[in-house]
Amino acid sequence: MLKVLANVLMEWKEVGLVIFVYEEILKQREEEPQSYRDLGLALHKQNRDQEAIEMLYKVVKKDWDNRFPEIENIVLGEINSIISNSKTALKTDFIDENLITSLPTDIRIVIDWDADNVDIDLWVIDPRGEKCFYKIETQRWADTFRTTLLGDMDQRSFF
Numbered sequence: 001m002l003k004v005l006a007n008v009l010m011e012w013k014e015v016g017l018v019i020f021v022y023e024e025i026l027k028q029r030e031e032e033p034q035s036y037r038d039l040g041l042a043l044h045k046q047n048r049d050q051e052a053i054e055m056l057y058k059v060v061k062k063d064w065d066n067r068f069p070e071i072e073n074i075v076l077g078e079i080n081s082i083i084s085n086s087k088t089a090l091k092t093d094f095i096d097e098n099l100i101t102s103l104p105t106d107i108r109i110v111i112d113w114d115a116d117n118v119d120i121d122l123w124v125i126d127p128r129g130e131k132c133f134y135k136i137e138t139q140r141w142a143d144t145f146r147t148t149l150l151g152d153m154d155q156r157s158f159f
Contacts, residue, residue: 015042
């Protein structure tokens with residue numbers, strides 16, 4: 001229920017309250033990377049980018065249960081986006097320099113959900129009319145479309 005509250009508060013742009021709720025969620029669910037990710041992204045929404053990348057990097061560094069494969073890839077994209085777009089210089093010496101890169105993307109889509117027995121498919125059609133979706137067979141989209149199963153939560157990303 002706290003996650004639902006946080007989502008509503010975010011819609012209302014009550015980021016300070018959202019951060020408080022995500023901190024409470026993290027205390028209760030520190031074994032799940034999504035707790036760190038949600039808090040990190042909320043910190044970024046409040047322009048607390050240094051704290052955001054530090055929180056997000058915890059997802060990259062920790063060995064998670066097998067229920068959360070590839071969550072690190074999604075979070076690395078978010079960390080790099082924050083670093084690239086931050087209005088202030090950020091301290092990044094705690095991050096492996098090989099993981100910091102500029103992501104030349106015009107759009108990035110991440111869909112996540114936390115309900116059981118739900119199937120959400122992301123379909124993208126590029127300006128040339130080429131389709132990208134979960135059953136894609138062409139190599140062109142192979143590295144840009146990812147489905148990550150996170151136990152009770154799934155994430156699909158398109159770069």
